[in-house]
Amino acid sequence: MTDERYVQVVPLSRSDLFKKGSVLLGKLDIELTERCNNRCIHCLINQPEDDQNTASREMDTAFIHDLLRQAADLGCMTVRFTGGEPLLRPDFVDLYTAARKLGMFVILFTNARLITPDIASLLSRMPPGKPVEVTVYGMHPASYDAAAGVKGAYDEFKQGVDLLLSYGIHFVVKQALLPQNKAELEEFEAWAATIPGMDKSPGYSMNFDLRARRDDPEKNDRIKKLRLTPDETVAMLTRNPKYVSGMQEFCGKFMQPPGDTLFSCGAGHGVCVDAYGYAQMCLPLRHPDTICDLRQYSLKEVLTNVFPEFRSIKAENPDYLKRCAVCFLKGLCEQCPSKSWMEYGTLDTPVEYLCEVAHAQARYLGMIGEEEHAWEVTDWKERIDRFISVSNETPK
Template sequence: LWKRTEQKRIPLSAEIELTERCNNNCVHCYINLAANDEEARKRELSFREIRDIVDETVQMGCLWWLITGGEPLVREDFADIYLYLKKKGLLTSVFTNATLITPELVSLFKKYPPRELEITVYGITQKTYERITRTPGSFEAFMKGINLLQKENVPFTLKAMALRSNVGELEAIKDFYKPISKGPFRFDPFLHLRLRPNGKRNRQIRNERLSPDEIVAIELGDEERKNGLLKQICEEKKIGQGTAHFNDDNHLFYCGAGRTSFTIDPYGFFKLCSSLSHPDCVYDLRRGSLREAWEKFVPQVRAMRTEDEECRKKCLNCPLINLCMWCPATAYLECGKLDQYIEDFCQIAHARADALANIE
């Protein structure tokens, strides 16, 4: 059924970044703007525009919607948007930092439960948490939000970013997570650079990145993460070492972006995924339609090819590509080119492969 859905190119899943604004100022964030940024607020899609987009996705067969940001709860019309999605029958998830959770929002989530309510935790001490958020009082607000949800038995999942600033607390975060969160613990060691180039912020993000050995050590210590990577290794062995993934046709996009899913940014720009910001890979929905974006624009983007020999040899035809953080979107963020080889990512992929080989 899933394969037939892919073949028919039905847009089953949509992600909308309601805003880039956030009440925190996290050191590692690739997108955030100040919560009171009026220029950004005025450019954001209106509730009416969002409703029109939602209606079109439903007509095209969409089932899942993810609401994210920035911090989506900074929008005064968040509840209206969320309720509209739910009443359309869409399976709706929300990503939030929980610091703006109120009793009213808890009541909303209790009456109309999200498919997934996913909350990011940066530390379990005020010092660590606010070293990352750079917002005084944010740890207390986070704990208050968590407690409000727990009190009313609204289920949620916690996830963590693995940063230089909190690596010493990751195990403690995991222990904190177990008794209060549903589902497996999730963490992400990969930090995107800024969507809009910013030298100072990018240096801060790079300084928060862990080394390949640190990333692998954390991953091997997490049973679910380790098993997932082992599964990828097994799949690569079935393909065969040294086998080209694309039969030398030099296509750039090997991932699932744009097959059954897409992203809409706060300003109405359609993208295959949230990370893909190259100007040739975004479509302005305010000047067109979602159907045109999906049926005409997406195939054009996915057909993009490279003539860069280093990229073809070291990335696209690499047997470790599914263990690697490289993709055209991240290459563009790192270097300004969709087809640029990234040495740091290559090191992580090989460190993963070496460590997993020793387990087998």
């Protein structure tokens, strides 16, 4: 009789992971490829699916197997496979199976176009342990194909989603909010609510990041035109009836000036690996001063030596020190080194668009006035306390 178990259960008392001084890896993100079968108008990363030069530079199967084994040895319980479109990798089944046999949950980011009966059967027989995450670009062929940049893409997406449903795969959907699908917002949400795995409202991308490799200025100009305005962003956020109460809880915990510390986020506490074998503190952050080659360093060395050094980098840009370093909206603002890198090619240049979005939210929440700049506010603690203490009715 064949033993079909793919996870070995080991009591904590017998594990080396929790010994004093052990290095633990909470989560591993692996960008399996930058290639994609979509050519989405807003995408920050995609390369053509048939780009053989790109494919030839990608990590090979054995290299990724070794990364997975290293991660498992560090106690990693979750790996995220992303791209591009990760299902373009001919070794995807091999890599997925290897991760599950190592006991790791798998988060799969996909457009669902390459979901086949074989893939769906695999996900059913060997469940990922986490919901598959499917990005939706439109509810009809015209809108979907226009946003995805590929004729016939919708039909393949629909077939993939139907397979996930028929095989009982737990999945959730999210959407890139674009001119091509804005009119379908209510239709999308009504459909999303029918999906068994959707226990909350879908997430949206709307303040789109620029290309992470800074290799296409024309594409960046096009992406900027697709971003929602700050007021449109607020309108989308406040559609959620729990927005204000959620922000009260969030602001009470996280909003304060960051000082000259650049990495006040979780970047560098896990490991992200790009398609070519370089470790990054987060996937969009590809600044040459904050990456390292995993052919020269182990994951353990990255976590214990390399990333702590990167996280110690301080802001030096005078504009950042004058504004971002003393701005109490830091918890509300998405300003971070990766955003600065994508926008300007630096680690510490204030991203004007994100600043405007944060200020629009703060004005809606009543924390600053129309003509105020948050970095000039000195009584910010009192303002946060006042905001937290008011009832959950919609601010004026």
